[in-house]
Amino acid sequence: MNHFPLLETGIGICIIGALVSLLVKSQEKIRFITIYSSFFSALCAMGSYLIFYQGHHGFIVPSEFNAPLPALAGMLYFVVLFCTPRTKFIGADKPFPSSLLLVAQGFTLLTCAMTDNPLLFLLLALEPLIPMVDLVKRGERIRIFLIHWVPAWLAALAVAFANHLPEKVAGLLITLLVIVRLGLFPGHSWIVFIARKCSFTTTILFVTQMTPVLLLVLNSQVLHDTHASLYLSWFATLSIFYFAGLAMVQRSLRDFFTYLCLALSSMVILGVCSHEPLQLTAAYCLRNSLWIALAGIGIIVRALEARHGELSLFQNHGFYESTPLLAIAFLACGLGCVGFPGTSAFISFEMLADEIIPGSPFFGIVIVFSEALISISLLMVYFKLFCGRKVEWSNIFKVRLREMIALWIIILLVFGSRFLPHANITSTHDALQKTGLKAGH
Amino acid sequence: MNELKQTLDLFAAMGIFSPLALAIFLLLAFVLQVRLHEKVIALVVQSSVFISFAGILGLVIMLTANGMKKWEYEPFPTFYLESFHFDFDFYFDWLSLSFAMLSLLLCFVIAFFSQRYMHREAGYQRFFVLYSIFVSGIVIASLSGTIESLFVGWEMVGLSSALLVAFFHERIMPTRNGLHLWIVYRISDAALFLASYLLHHALGQGFFRVILEQGSEGLAHATSSPVYVGAGVLIFLASACKSALFPFSGWLPRAMEGPTPTSAIFYGALSIHLGAFLLLRLNPIVQLSPTLAWVVVFFGLLTALFSGIIANAQTDIKSILAFATLTQVGIIIAEIGLGLEMLPLIHIIGHASLRTYQFLRAPSSFAYYKSLEESLGRTELNKKAINSPSGPESNVSPAIYAFALNRGGMDSMLDKFIVKPFVQSFKLADAFEKRLVSMLAGHDSSNGGNHGEGA
Numbered sequence: 001m002n003h004f005p006l007l008e009t010g011i012g013i014c015i016i017g018a019l020v021s022l023l024v025k026s027q028e029k030i031r032f033i034t035i036y037s038s039f040f041s042a043l044c045a046m047g048s049y050l051i052f053y054q055g056h057h058g059f060i061v062p063s064e065f066n067a068p069l070p071a072l073a074g075m076l077y078f079v080v081l082f083c084t085p086r087t088k089f090i091g092a093d094k095p096f097p098s099s100l101l102l103v104a105q106g107f108t109l110l111t112c113a114m115t116d117n118p119l120l121f122l123l124l125a126l127e128p129l130i131p132m133v134d135l136v137k138r139g140e141r142i143r144i145f146l147i148h149w150v151p152a153w154l155a156a157l158a159v160a161f162a163n164h165l166p167e168k169v170a171g172l173l174i175t176l177l178v179i180v181r182l183g184l185f186p187g188h189s190w191i192v193f194i195a196r197k198c199s200f201t202t203t204i205l206f207v208t209q210m211t212p213v214l215l216l217v218l219n220s221q222v223l224h225d226t227h228a229s230l231y232l233s234w235f236a237t238l239s240i241f242y243f244a245g246l247a248m249v250q251r252s253l254r255d256f257f258t259y260l261c262l263a264l265s266s267m268v269i270l271g272v273c274s275h276e277p278l279q280l281t282a283a284y285c286l287r288n289s290l291w292i293a294l295a296g297i298g299i300i301v302r303a304l305e306a307r308h309g310e311l312s313l314f315q316n317h318g319f320y321e322s323t324p325l326l327a328i329a330f331l332a333c334g335l336g337c338v339g340f341p342g343t344s345a346f347i348s349f350e351m352l353a354d355e356i357i358p359g360s361p362f363f364g365i366v367i368v369f370s371e372a373l374i375s376i377s378l379l380m381v382y383f384k385l386f387c388g389r390k391v392e393w394s395n396i397f398k399v400r401l402r403e404m405i406a407l408w409i410i411i412l413l414v415f416g417s418r419f420l421p422h423a424n425i426t427s428t429h430d431a432l433q434k435t436g437l438k439a440g441h
Numbered sequence: 442m443n444e445l446k447q448t449l450d451l452f453a454a455m456g457i458f459s460p461l462a463l464a465i466f467l468l469l470a471f472v473l474q475v476r477l478h479e480k481v482i483a484l485v486v487q488s489s490v491f492i493s494f495a496g497i498l499g500l501v502i503m504l505t506a507n508g509m510k511k512w513e514y515e516p517f518p519t520f521y522l523e524s525f526h527f528d529f530d531f532y533f534d535w536l537s538l539s540f541a542m543l544s545l546l547l548c549f550v551i552a553f554f555s556q557r558y559m560h561r562e563a564g565y566q567r568f569f570v571l572y573s574i575f576v577s578g579i580v581i582a583s584l585s586g587t588i589e590s591l592f593v594g595w596e597m598v599g600l601s602s603a604l605l606v607a608f609f610h611e612r613i614m615p616t617r618n619g620l621h622l623w624i625v626y627r628i629s630d631a632a633l634f635l636a637s638y639l640l641h642h643a644l645g646q647g648f649f650r651v652i653l654e655q656g657s658e659g660l661a662h663a664t665s666s667p668v669y670v671g672a673g674v675l676i677f678l679a680s681a682c683k684s685a686l687f688p689f690s691g692w693l694p695r696a697m698e699g700p701t702p703t704s705a706i707f708y709g710a711l712s713i714h715l716g717a718f719l720l721l722r723l724n725p726i727v728q729l730s731p732t733l734a735w736v737v738v739f740f741g742l743l744t745a746l747f748s749g750i751i752a753n754a755q756t757d758i759k760s761i762l763a764f765a766t767l768t769q770v771g772i773i774i775a776e777i778g779l780g781l782e783m784l785p786l787i788h789i790i791g792h793a794s795l796r797t798y799q800f801l802r803a804p805s806s807f808a809y810y811k812s813l814e815e816s817l818g819r820t821e822l823n824k825k826a827i828n829s830p831s832g833p834e835s836n837v838s839p840a841i842y843a844f845a846l847n848r849g850g851m852d853s854m855l856d857k858f859i860v861k862p863f864v865q866s867f868k869l870a871d872a873f874e875k876r877l878v879s880m881l882a883g884h885d886s887s888n889g890g891n892h893g894e895g896a
Contacts, residue, residue, distance in 0.1 A: 144881040189878045196878075245867040246874065278523050316613055328472055340600070341593040350589075351525050357638050368634055372627040379603065379623050387610035411472060429522055 005058025006051065007070055007113055010044030013037050014106030018099040031089040034098040038078045038105055045074030045109055062113040064431035066214060069112035072288060073209065075409075076295050077105040080204055083299055083406035085306040088201070097134045097199050104130045104205060111211050115435075118160040120215050124181060125156035131194045131206050140197045148190040152180035171226030174219060178212045178232060182265050185239040195258035200305065203254075204298030207261045213287045216272040217280055217432075229273040236273060237366050239266035244373040248380070253311040256381055257301050263374055264290050264337060267367060271352045274359070281429040282351035289345035289414075293336030296410035300330045303403055304385065307396055313381060316388025322397035327386040329407040334378035336414035338371055343414055347425060449503055453514035453584075455496025456541065457531060460580050463489035464573040471570045482569050483556040490552055490576060494545040501538055510534065513586055513650065529593070532586030532649050536786060540583040540718050543790050547710050547797050548576045554801055555702040564608060568700065571608070575601040579711055583718065588637040588647035591719070595633055595683075599626035602712055605703040606696045618695035625692045629682030629716075636675035640726075643668040649722060657728040666729060673726040673733050676719060677740075684716030684770050687744040691852040693767055697759040704759060705800030709766050710793040717770060720777045721785055728780050737778030745771030747849055754845030758803045766796050 017037025021030045049071035052062065062070070081101060089096045107130070111123045128149055135142050155173040158165065165173075178184070183191035195203045216223065216232075223229040243263035250256040268290065271283025303326055304311060304319065311317065320327045335342075339349030349371070357364030391397075399407075463485060470477055504512060511534040520527040531537075555572070559565050578597025585591035603626065607619030641647050652660070660669050680686070685693040696708045707713075720727060720737065728734055745768045752764030769792045776785040802809070844850070 141883055143883045144878065147881055189874070189881050192874065192878050193882055242870070245863075246871055249864060249867045249871050278525055281522075316616070318611060320610055325472075325474060332472075335600070341596050347520070347527060350527065351522075353634065354525055354638060354641070357635075358642070364638070365635065368631050372631045375627055376620075376624050380620055383607065383610070383616040383620055387607060387616040388613040390611040408472070426522060 004051075004056070005060075006044045006048035007060055007062075007109060008058045010041040010048065010070070010074060011106040011109050013041040013044065014102045014109070017041075018102035018106075021099045021102065027090040030096075030098050031086065034089075034102060035078075035082055037102055038074075038081045041102075041105055041109070042071075042074035042078035045070040060110070060113045061115075063115045063435040065217075065428070065435045066112060066115060067431075069214070069288075070109045072291065073108045073112045074105065076208075076291065077101070077108065077205060079406045079409055080201060080295060080299060081105075083303070083400075083403045084201055085303070085400075085403075087306060088199075094138050094199070097137065097202055100130055100134055100137075101201060101205065104202070108205075108209060108211070112214070114214075115218065117215075117218060120218065121156045121160035121177075124177065124212060124215060125153050125160070127211060128181070128206075131198050131202050134198045134202045135194065138197065138199075144190050144193045148180050148187055152177050152187075167222055168226045168228075171223055171228030172231075174215070174223060175228045175232050175235075178216060178269065179235055181212050182210060182269055183207075183262050184232075184235045184266055184269060185242050188239070188243075188262055191262065192255070192258055195254055200254065200298070200302050203258075204295060204302065207258065207265075208291055208294040208298060210265045210268055210287050210291065213268055213272055213284065216269070217284060220272065220275045220280060223273065224275040229275070233270055233273040233360070233363060236266045236270035237363050239263070240270065240370040241366055241373075244370040244377070248373060248377040251312055251314050253301055253305070253313055253381070253385070256313060256377070257297060260297070260337070260374065260377070261294055263370065264294065267352075267370070270356065270363060270367065274355070276355060276359075277429060277432050279352065279355040281425060281432055282348050282355055284432075285425050285428055286339070286345055286348035286352055289339075289343070289348060290337060292410060292413045293333045293343075293345065296329060296333035296336070296407070296414065299403075299406060299410065300326050300333065303399070311385070313384045316383070317385050318387060318389030318391045319397070320386035322391050322393050323386075323399055325399045325404060325407055327382070329411055330382055330385065332411045332414050334375070334382060337378065338375040340375075344424075351425070445503070445507060449500060449512050450514055452496045452500040452503065453512070453531060453533065454516065456493050456500065456545075457496075457514075457516070457580060457584060459489045459493040459496065460573060460577040464570075464577045467566070467570045467573050471566060477566055479556070479560065479565055482566060483552070486552045486569055486573065487549065487556075489573075490545055490549045493576075493580060494542070494549060497538060497541050497545060500533055501542070504533070511650075526646065527589055528587040528647060529590050530586035530648065531584045531590065533584060534653075536718075536721060536782075537584050539786055539790065540714075541580055543793060544579045544583055544711050545576075547706055547793060548572075548579075550797065551702045551706040551801075554705075555700075558702055559700065562700075568605075568608060568703075571601045571605050572703075575605070575707060575712075579715070582715060586649055588633075588640055588649070591649075591722075592630075592633055592637055595679075595715070595719075596630055598712060598715060599623070599630060602626065602696070602703075602707050605707060606699045608699050608703065615698040618692075618698045621695050622692045625682045625685075625689050628689075629679045632675045632682070633679040633719075636672045636679060639668050639672035639675065643672065652723060652725055655725065657725045660725055660729050669726050670730045670733060673723075673730060676723055676726060677733065677737055680716030680720045680774075681740065682716070683719070684713055684774065685744075685767055686716070686740050686771065686774060687747050688851050688855065690744065690748060690767060691848070691855065694755075694760045694763045694848065697763055701800065701804050704763075704803075705797050709762065709796035709800040713766060713770055714773070714789050714793055717773045717777060717785065717789060720774065721782065724777060724780070724782065727778070734778050734780065738775045739778075741771045741773070741775030741778055743771070744774065745769075747771075750841065751845045751848050754842055758806055759800070762796065762799055762803060766792075 014037055017033055021033045024030050024033065049068055052067045107127060114120045114123060132142055132145055155176045159170055159173045179187040191207060240263055243259045243266060247256055247259035247263055250259060268283050268287040271279055271286060274280060336345055339345040353364055353367055356367060514531040517529050559568050574597050578594045578601060582591055582594025582598060585594055603619045603623035606622050607616045609615045637647060644651055660666060682689050693708060697704050727737055748764040748767035748771060752761055752768060755761045755764060773785050773788045776788060
């Protein structure tokens with residue numbers, strides 16, 4: 001038991017689950033396999049986190065810094081899949097990518113536990129294949145995808161395998177990869193496209209996870225030395241403001257969600273563009289909090305669209321009376337996104353702004369006002385979705401038990417995961433110092 | 442001495458955490474969708490506010506009995522991480538205790554009033570959830586000893602206020618007005634956040650105690666006095682938004698869309714004075730720069746004049762009261778700008794109490810006038826109404842009357858020169874984005890539709 005490979009088992013469960021669901025014909029059984037594989041995989045990931053602090057691990061050895069990540073990833077994948085409406089699995093016009101999402105879960109667990117630089121680059125390059133396969137399966141064109149990703153793939157491969165790459169070139173290639181993967185301006189069009197054309201569940205899981213953050217933390221020193229972090233900071237600052245503004249004028253709920261994710265991930269990137277341990281810690285903790293909150297908003301958007309079809313923000317829908325829990329959860333996750341007092345992002349956000357302002361007051365002011373813009377657009381969307389009209393109650397509006405449980409878990413995580421956020425931030429900071437990540441070792 | 446400290450800490454904890462516990466309890470019940478009986482909610486709310494009030498009163502008595510003028514309470518140890526620290530401390534002195542007692546007293550009255558006023562209202566529980574967040578926020582903000590704890594309370598007040606304005610959420614206007622309020626409050630929050638950073642930068646910490654002990658003269662000798670002035674400007678901006686000073690006055694009449702108890706307590710009595718309270722609390726920073734102090738006086742008087750004119754042309758009682766409130770708030774702000782301390786506090790207490798009474802009486806005022814008419818005879822009162830200076834028949838110039846009727850056109854001007862250009866530029870960017878995605882994807886046209894996973 002001392003070295004039982006729990007994390008590897010979790011990854012294996014996902015892969016086996018994906019293979020079995022490919023072989024099975026019955027959609028009901030596929031649903032069963034998907035949810036249970038995801039559940040047991042998440043359980044293994046959480047178990048690996050618990051035993052990590054007792055000095056036990058399997059073949060993959062995460063650092064103290066990223067040890068909690070696979071557990072968080074596993075749990076969020078499970079929660080999102082667990083509350084996926086039955087109608088998505090069974091009888092939908094387009095096939096639900098069950099096996100693909102299980103592969104994605106296994107893949108994310110592996111990426112989150114990785115600290116080896118070349119492997120991490122390789123995994124990051126492979127990660128977008130998941131939405132790409134989803135697009136292909138749905139019969140969508142992947143031109144926009146390739147336009148963005150071919151250069152990014154080349155960059156990732158060069159950084160991963162070229163032995164004597166000059167540091168400056170490496171820094172620029174990493175910058176390119178991050179701009180494309182996280183959709184910083186101007187490399188964001190493919191994310192907007194996949195959010196429109198992919199399965200929304202794929203979008204929720206792919207867009208919210210911000211995997212390159214780990215890579216940036218690992219390479220913070222290289223990025224700093226080559227001034228790549230400075231270029232990235234400018235791209236991120238421009239992106240925060242631009243996407244926050246775009247989120248405000250969206251007419252489609254799904255587009256709003258996409259731009260919200262893009263704005264917030266840009267904010268995290270601006271935070272990790274530093275080699276200062278405090279700023280890195282703040283950005284890293286903020287990213288984890290945002291991951292939870294954004295996944296929550298994604299679940300709510302999907303639940304509403306499952307009931308009412310595509311939703312326009314041009315008019316008020318008044319869903320509050322029929323689905324109050326969705327309204328409350330939307331508000332809770334929205335507050336989690338903007339670091340409202342009491343949410344897990346609160347201290348991280350305060351700390352991030354506090355660290356950024358002395359280095360560059362301009363970046364700091366942009367962050368603070370963009371956060372205000374985001375909070376305005378979130379409340380505006382809340383009012384559009386849940387207020388302004390009286391809707392007659394019908395049984396189809398009823399929030400199902402699975403959705404209820406998922407939303408309660410998310411609300412609990414948004415508010416309660418770090419009831420004393422200090423503890424989490426301190427441990428992340430200590431781990432960062434201990435593992436020497438700030439030196440880019 | 443140790444026993445006294447324990448007793449004072451206990452009273453402080455009662456005052457601060459009782460409303461917070463109430464908010465957590467009601468929020469939990471609300472999220473878990475446990476429908477509580479009206480009487481249970483009323484009992485819990487009244488008890489909680491009473492306990493809080495008793496705690497603060499106990500503290501006042503103990504401090505007075507022991508000849509102490511101030512007390513600090515640190516419920517949690519300061520969070521330090523290298524250069525970053527987060528202090529969640531509370532400071533009890535004549536100002537914070539007076540404002541907290543006023544807030545709790547009025548909240549207690551409103552809790553009684555609302556219990557009957559909101560009886561059988563569909564959102565009864567939701568109302569009290571928001572009410573409890575507001576009470577917690579105002580208590581935390583008024584007793585805060587650091588800029589961090591003030592910020593926490595400030596944000597709680599902002600959120601609950603916006604949601605209370607949009608309380609009747611099945612109608613579209615309350616939600617629009619709630620959003621309007623939220624926008625102004627978020628500007629205020631952003632300004633306060635930046636001010637808190639500057640204060641930290643200058644002081645190395647965010648304790649009000651240090652600012653109050655040094656006073657304007659002490660701060661003026663500090664090497665970072667320009668930073669204090671910058672912080673002062675931001676604090677004034679935050680206060681101007683919160684207290685609806687000119688040119689941010691537009692949200693106040695809009696806030697009257699909420700239920701009467703919230704109009705009374707939040708916009709008429711407490712929320713509107715919170716900006717003034719902040720200026721009063723950090724008055725040494727404002728007084729550091731004579732120019733800033735005169736700017737504060739100018740905007741205070743301008744707000745008073747502006748709202749005084751507008752109040753005379755309003756046609757509904759809540760709007761009249763809203764602008765009348767603003768007139769007094771403008772004067773209070775001017776008093777603070779002049780460096781006065783006790784007078785603005787007395788003004789706040791008196792004004793808040795009067796407005797609470799007037800707002801609570803507003804819904805029944807017609808019935809009251811009717812009974813008065815019946816008692817005194819209709820003719821006299823009708824004559825008085827016709828001769829009222831607020832009508833177009835009066836001697837007031839039509840231009841001033843039109844100006845007042847349009848509420849100075851401030852909302853439309855802000856909309857025309859700030860909001861619309863901002864939104865339009867992003868709409869253009871959005872149109873460009875859609876065309877770009879469509880072009881890169883190789884589609885004829887791209888719209889928000891045709892999403893992969895429909896209903």
